[in-house]
Amino acid sequence: MTWINAIVQGVLVGGLYALFAAGLSLIFGVMRLVNVGHGDLIVAASYLAWSIVHATGLHPLLSLIIVAPVAAVFGYTLQLGILNHTLGKGILPPLLVTFGLSVIIQNGLLQIFTADTRKLDAGALETGSFALLPGVDIGYLPLLMFATAVVVIGALQFLFYSTGLGREFRAVSDDREVAELMGVDERRVYAAAMALSLAVVAVAGVFLAIRSNFDPFMGPGRLIFGFEAVIIGGLGNLWGTLAGGVILGVAQGVGAEIDPGWQVLAGHIAFLLVLAVRPRGLFPRIS
């Protein structure tokens, strides 16, 4: 039964990993940009939520009313002000600029908030659970995280394939120049994609802060989990990313059951196995 429990908990944690990954997958799909600072932005959102909760006494989940719009506006300006200037000049500029951003965010958070670990307290939500099977308890928080991941990915999928903005996303992704000729302002479309990505980052950041302790240097680890979920699931496939997150979560859960020191390592090994056997991921959509 401990094994079934490990797998079930792994599936639920996979929802959080899918939330880490969704924003990353979104901007890669639209502009082929890999944001190395993605994980640090998640942690920055956690700190923003922490500050808001401590200043206003809001419930952590309600802090999203402020964190998500702030993150989106930041993403929009970041894209227009800096990242747009790095596109179309090869892989180095976007990679190195977002890498610099990552270092700046980490050390900025360290300056403001010190290296002390922090956590958001969501009260009964964190401790409550129900028994699925004897010995397999489902916590309300993990369940809510997973449900949120499904809703977020469903919403992104709807936005991509059923709205005007989604059509513009797909147009600049397929052929930037033709899209421009059709009157699409690609710079604004990219900025909108980054705003959306950071809104998802905000959701991920708040859940991260509720689920566990966090400190300024957690970003790279979250980036790697998100990245692994994207690659395992297959590039450009949002539901695949959810599946990738679940596989990563299960691998880590099973690894932790064998030996606590193996938790993260088991996830990496699952990722490398997929890379060795199916280099384009399990459910690839774009080449």
Place this chain on the structure above:
Amino acid sequence: MSALVSRATRASYVAGLLALVLAAVLVSAPWWTGIATERLIGEFMIYLALATLWNLLAGYAGLVSVGQQAYVGFGAYVLISLASLAGWSPLWAVPVAGLGAAAIAAPVARLVFRLQGAYFAIGTWVIAEVFRLVCAQIAVLGGGSGTSLTPAAMKLVAASRPAREAAIYWLALALGLGAVAVAYALLRSRIGLALTAIRDSEIASDSLGIRIDRVKFAVYVLVAGITGMVGALVELQKVRMSPDAAFSVNDWTAFVIFIVVIGGIGTIEGPILGALIYFALREYLAELGSLYLMILGALAILVMLTAPQGLWGFVQRRFGLSLFPTGYRVRGL
């Protein structure tokens, strides 16, 4: 009209001569300076070597790795295993660390080369994390908290402290200057021509018949091997080592990237200039701590956005100066 084709320029003759003089001065340093200066130059040599090697990968072969700390840490762990557990002289462990890193880089390359561009970068990072987590599981080497080289192992380098410091210093010098020499020799060779072509355009060099994957593989393995030796040297310098320090992305990759980007990516001179700037900045700004890192990051972003060829690229364009000529020049007579 006839023309003269040459590689060297007057500046490069002068630079070559000055480099020889400088090398001689540096080699003799243990006789006229103290341990503190030796250590500072030794640390400079580590960053010179790492920056030159990363530049070969990212600036020429188009392999933007953020996981070179994998080989630094690997080299450090090979050295400490051979010295503390098997009783080897640490100096003999250095070349073994290099060979070991190159040997493990070959299968790693086969795996991460499946990822393109920026995803390759994060893939190399995952590999470095795997190395770190595996090393943290090795109980005889202190697990997650690491261990130190035993005094007995340090005595095998040299019996007296000044002699030991000098030996480690010369090793650092050999690796720092050696890395630049290897890069220079490589770029003047056939592979270098292919690398320069890949740097300028991968599609064009592919259509000219360059076997891009083979060239990239060879460079990746070579760089990993020398990086492994640098890692072994780091262990000798620091004596104490933990998995987090040995596989630190900030120390062994972030700083190195900033050095190369600020100095000028895709040139031999760039990493040298970048390392000098980095050490100069560090002398004045290191007390600022995390603020210093933010300044470095912002500087790298600024350079990437406004002068992507870095400071040396600016000098080269403005004055046509080349101290380590790898191309050919044509002059009318």
